[in-house]
Amino acid sequence: MATIREINAFGRRVVVSGIGLVTPVGIGVGEVWSNLTAGESGISRVTSFAADGYPCRVAGEVKSFNAEDFTDHKSVKRNDLFALYAIAAAKLAVTDAEINLADVDRSRVGVIVGSGIGGMATISEQSRIFLSKGARYVSPFMVPALISNIASGIIAIELGVKGPNCGVVSACATGSHAIGEAFHWLKLGKADAVLAGGSEAAVTPLSFSGFCSMHAMSTKHNDIPETASRPFDATRDGFVMGDGSGVLLLETMEHAKARGAKIYCEIIGYSASCDAHHITAPDPNGDGLVTCYKELFAETGIAPTDVQYINAHGTSTQYNDKYETLAIKKFFGTHAHDLLVSSIKGATGHLLGATGAVEAAVCAKTIETGTIAPTINYAVPDTECDLNYVPNESLKAEVTYAISENMGFGGQNAVLMFKKILQ
Amino acid sequence: MANNNIEARVRKIIVDQLDVNDEQVTLNASFLDDLGADSLDTVELVMAFEEEFKDELKGEISETEAEKMRTVKDVIDFINKKLAGE
Numbered sequence: 001m002a003t004i005r006e007i008n009a010f011g012r013r014v015v016v017s018g019i020g021l022v023t024p025v026g027i028g029v030g031e032v033w034s035n036l037t038a039g040e041s042g043i044s045r046v047t048s049f050a051a052d053g054y055p056c057r058v059a060g061e062v063k064s065f066n067a068e069d070f071t072d073h074k075s076v077k078r079n080d081l082f083a084l085y086a087i088a089a090a091k092l093a094v095t096d097a098e099i100n101l102a103d104v105d106r107s108r109v110g111v112i113v114g115s116g117i118g119g120m121a122t123i124s125e126q127s128r129i130f131l132s133k134g135a136r137y138v139s140p141f142m143v144p145a146l147i148s149n150i151a152s153g154i155i156a157i158e159l160g161v162k163g164p165n166c167g168v169v170s171a172c173a174t175g176s177h178a179i180g181e182a183f184h185w186l187k188l189g190k191a192d193a194v195l196a197g198g199s200e201a202a203v204t205p206l207s208f209s210g211f212c213s214m215h216a217m218s219t220k221h222n223d224i225p226e227t228a229s230r231p232f233d234a235t236r237d238g239f240v241m242g243d244g245s246g247v248l249l250l251e252t253m254e255h256a257k258a259r260g261a262k263i264y265c266e267i268i269g270y271s272a273s274c275d276a277h278h279i280t281a282p283d284p285n286g287d288g289l290v291t292c293y294k295e296l297f298a299e300t301g302i303a304p305t306d307v308q309y310i311n312a313h314g315t316s317t318q319y320n321d322k323y324e325t326l327a328i329k330k331f332f333g334t335h336a337h338d339l340l341v342s343s344i345k346g347a348t349g350h351l352l353g354a355t356g357a358v359e360a361a362v363c364a365k366t367i368e369t370g371t372i373a374p375t376i377n378y379a380v381p382d383t384e385c386d387l388n389y390v391p392n393e394s395l396k397a398e399v400t401y402a403i404s405e406n407m408g409f410g411g412q413n414a415v416l417m418f419k420k421i422l423q
Numbered sequence: 424m425a426n427n428n429i430e431a432r433v434r435k436i437i438v439d440q441l442d443v444n445d446e447q448v449t450l451n452a453s454f455l456d457d458l459g460a461d462s463l464d465t466v467e468l469v470m471a472f473e474e475e476f477k478d479e480l481k482g483e484i485s486e487t488e489a490e491k492m493r494t495v496k497d498v499i500d501f502i503n504k505k506l507a508g509e
Contacts, residue, residue, distance in 0.1 A: 074442040074459075136483070137474070140466040 011187045015421070016264040017256045018097025018249030019361045020089035020197075024060030024242045024348050028092055032358075033365045036373040037394040041226035041347050043240055049205050056217035058225035059203045060242030060349030071158060078141050079154065080119030081201035085245035085354075086151035087158055089113075090195050094159065097249040097261060099193070101159055104259070109161035110191040111152040112178045113247055114168035116353025116408065117202045119146030124206045148353075151199050155247075163191040171408030172313070173272075174198040175246055175356025180270030180414055182250050192255040197357030199245035208241070214280065216317060217241065229350070230377035231314035231343035232321045232385040239315040242349030246357030248364070264364035265402075266419045268302070271295035275411030282319050282407060286327030289405065292415040293331040300417055302401060305335045307417075309366055309402040311359045314343020314375065314389075315350050320407070325385045340397060342390040346376035356406040356414065363402040363418045370398050429479075429506075433498050436471045440464065450496040465489075472498060480505050 021028060024042025025035040035042070042060045051057040062085065067076045070088040079087075090113065094101065101109065126142040144150055149167025156165050164185055168178040175198030182196035211217050218238035221228035229240040256263055273295070275288035282288070297304055313324055321343075329336040344362055351358055362373055371394050378391035400422070405415045434448045441458050454460040454468065469489045473480065479502055484492075492498050 072442070077442065137470055139470075140463040144463075 012189060013253035014183050014186045014250055014267045015253050015256050016248050016267060016364045016418070017251050017261040018093040018099065019264070019364060020092030020094070020096060020247045021244070021358060021361055022062055022065065022085045022089050022092070023244040023246070023351065023358055024062060027062070027065065027088070029096060029361060029365065036344055036347055036362065037371050039347070039374055039376050039392060039394065041376060042242070043225045043228055043349050045222075045225050046203065048203055051208065054208050055212045055219040056208065056238070056240070057222045058218070058228045058240055060240060060351070061203055062243050075154070078145065079150075080122045080145045081243070082115050082119060082199045082245070083145070083151045083154055085201060085243070086113050086197075086199035086247065087154055089197060089199065089245035089247035090155040090159070093195060093247045093249045099249065099259065099261070101161065104193065106160055107162045108192040110163035110182065110185055110194040111155045111161060111165045112168060112182045112185075112194060112196045113151045113155060114170070114174040114178045114198050114353055115148035115151060116169070116171045116174045116198070116200055117207065118148030120202050120204045120207050122146040124204055155195060161195075163194070170412040170414065171410060172315075172350065172352050173356055173406040173408035173412050173414045174353035175358065175360065176404060176406040176414035176416055177272060177356070177412070179248060179250070179267070179357060179360050180272060180416055183267050183270050186250060186252050193249060193251040195247050196250055197245065197247035198353040198355070200352040200354045201243045202352055203241055203243050211241065218316065227377045229316045229346045230379070231312070231316045231346050231375050232325070232382065232389045233378050234380040234382035236316045236318065236321060239317050239345070240349040242351040244348070244351050244358065245354045246361050248357060248360060263421055265367040266421055267416060268419045269296045269300040269417035270414070271299065272412070272414045274413065277411055279411075280409050282323045283411065284323060286323045286330055288411055288413045289324065289327035289407065289415070290331045292405070292413050293327075296415050296417055302417070304332050307401045307403055308340060308397060308399045309363070309372060310339055310341045311363050311366070311402065311404045312341050312343045313406050314345055316345060322382075322384045324405075324407075325387055328387060336387060339387065340372050340390050340395075341387045342372055342375045344373050346378070356404065359404045359406065360416055360418070363404045363416070366402055367399050367418055367420045370396055372397055372399070429502050430499050432475055433472070433495065433502070436475055437468065437495065440468050440471055448495055450499075451494055453494050455493070476502055
């Protein structure tokens, strides 16, 4: 019986062949990538509710999103915004991949699009109805709208794809775990293609209240919102919440080649671990992430020095950025200082369950274009964060191996490795 | 007049909830068979009728009563009967 490691080494190869993005810096991979590499910020004052009374009053909201461009009016009324973002991202990924689903075996197409939180606006609204009008008036659509696996279910209904389907829930690592699990489905032959990613619409009064109570959000930069998210900068003071979705079409190399697909890159590794330390605070030794790296490099057989780029979790909180830097230095040793390490959260804010998927897309675009999207709002160096964070301006660099890492509440860590297809 | 008013209010709720055109909402149209509703839609419809007609109905629509509301006419007849004190 082959071990998973052997199957990964010898089994099917997995490629990224389509990208769908709905983010604070744009809709569609073209617009998002152009804004990220130009160093544009998508953070502004909260517009979807009156945030005046909250310590944090800024967020990365999705601008100019019209759900009816992607699904019908009835679906828009029934579903929570996080599911609508996911439908849009999935359809954009299908379009980007130029795949005609009528031409493929749809029982072999899976979906795994998770959410960190699920339908927060739905929970809030129905709680209000429950308290004001009574249990009798709670909507029959509440439960299907708020459960965080529903995005995958609706995407399957809309596209008629009947392969493996579920959600992944690991807070801010959701998108990375979803792509990693999809990678395993493809490796193991459970599907030929999988739409994988995450979605979030948590910019709501209730979630702001909760995250503000935790003192996790930025509060000192409300007057200049576009500078509030500043990963690895010494003056960072918390994360800025963002909304959106990222969905990638992953296919086996065979399947992609057979239909003549454009291939962004290959996914060659996925590892996951848990800090087993604290419900929200990262392990101060960085060991959870180091465990992921060890497993990732054992699985892929790649030398750490072969890696050029890490798309960091880089949330702009004091703890994350410090301990993530520590973990990179612990594992990569002297090569840590040769690595290019950037966080796009300065521009997008933290998309919670969607972030891993959007950042996996960034790794794919980095490899495709040889351009590194910068860490914006970087001004004051922190002695404990002393890597090359590609500050403020994008740079050109040939990248053969890129890593995306994300960590979620619960101490849940997931790391993915992407590889350029060498001709 | 009162009847027309009730019909208009019932129709408006159906158009809003089920996302259908007013012309589709004929008296004999069935929610499930003709207007694209599923079982969850019908629950939400009954909630909306109960809210809109709380003055006329003077109480909740029971599950047994709700189960009998299959067409547009069923709903209008039910409200009229309640108004007539039946």
